[in-house]
Amino acid sequence: MLFVCLGNICRSPMxxxxxxxxxxxxxxxxxxxxxxxxxxGHHAGEAPNAMMQEVALRHGINLADLRSRQLCADDYREFxxxxxxxxxxxxxxxxxxxxxxxxxxxxxxxxxxxxxxxDIPDPWWAGRLEGFEHVFELLEAGTKPLIRYAEEDFxxx
Numbered sequence: 001m002l003f004v005c006l007g008n009i010c011r012s013p014m015x016x017x018x019x020x021x022x023x024x025x026x027x028x029x030x031x032x033x034x035x036x037x038x039x040x041g042h043h044a045g046e047a048p049n050a051m052m053q054e055v056a057l058r059h060g061i062n063l064a065d066l067r068s069r070q071l072c073a074d075d076y077r078e079f080x081x082x083x084x085x086x087x088x089x090x091x092x093x094x095x096x097x098x099x100x101x102x103x104x105x106x107x108x109x110x111x112x113x114x115x116x117x118x119d120i121p122d123p124w125w126a127g128r129l130e131g132f133e134h135v136f137e138l139l140e141a142g143t144k145p146l147i148r149y150a151e152e153d154f155x156x157x
Contacts, residue, residue, distance in 0.1 A: 001034055001150055002075055003108070004093055005085040008038030008068035010124050011135055012085060013048040015108065017061040018136075018143045032150055035079070039092040041070035049124060055132045059140075076101035081150060083108050086119035111142035111149065 001019065005012040016036035023032045047053070048063045056063045075082065076098050082105045084090035090107050097105070108120050120138050123131035 001032060001081045001083060001146075002071075002079040002103075003034075003036040003083050003085070004039060004071055004089050005036075005120075006038055006040050006089060006122065007043040007124070008036055008070075009043045009046055009049045010052045010122065010132070011120050011139070012036035012038065013063050013066045013068075014052055014056060014061070014136060015083070015085070015120075015139050015143075016066060017056055017063045018139050019147070021061055022143050022147055026147070028151070032147075033079070036066065037069045037071045037075065039071050039089055039096075043068040044070055049132075051127075051129055051132045052123070052135075055129070055136050059136060071096065073098050076103050079103050081106060083146070086122070108139070108142055108146070111145040112138055113141055113145065 003012040003015040013036050016034055020034045023029055023034060046068045048066055053063050077100065080103055082093055082103050084093055084105065084107050090105060093105050109118055120135060123135050
């Protein structure tokens with residue numbers, strides 16, 4: 001599973017960290033590979049945003065080992081699921097999709113109960129800790145439903 005946002009410093013690394021922790025807790029690391037990237041490469045090699053890391057640590061999730069990278073053609077073949085954080089990311093993923101792609105593209109909000117909108121908002125623009133906390137809450141709410149979906153997808157394969 002590959003989580004995708006714009007710069008890979010806020011939303012997708014948080015989703016990556018949450019999902020990685022849940023996969024480890026369920027002891028299914030051998031079946032579900034987790035990674036994250038951005039559609040843009042302007043933050044390549046950078047650690048996740050400091051406020052995102054602060055919020056993650058408050059909730060017991062460590063993102064310190066993650067580094068931003070840009071979506072590449074191999075990702076479309078190496079991952080079964082590409083999960084976009086918003087509609088713009090989804091559109092960018094679809095526009096770049098190679099003909100030999102083997103992945104399914106989903107939007108994360110499909111898995112957040114009670115339909116709280118179509119997009120995981122980008123907290124970077126507002127730069128306020130509350131925005132990063134809100135993103136954490138949305139991602140946390142969708143993590144278990146997405147894991148169930150991924151496990152069912154694995155069973156169908």
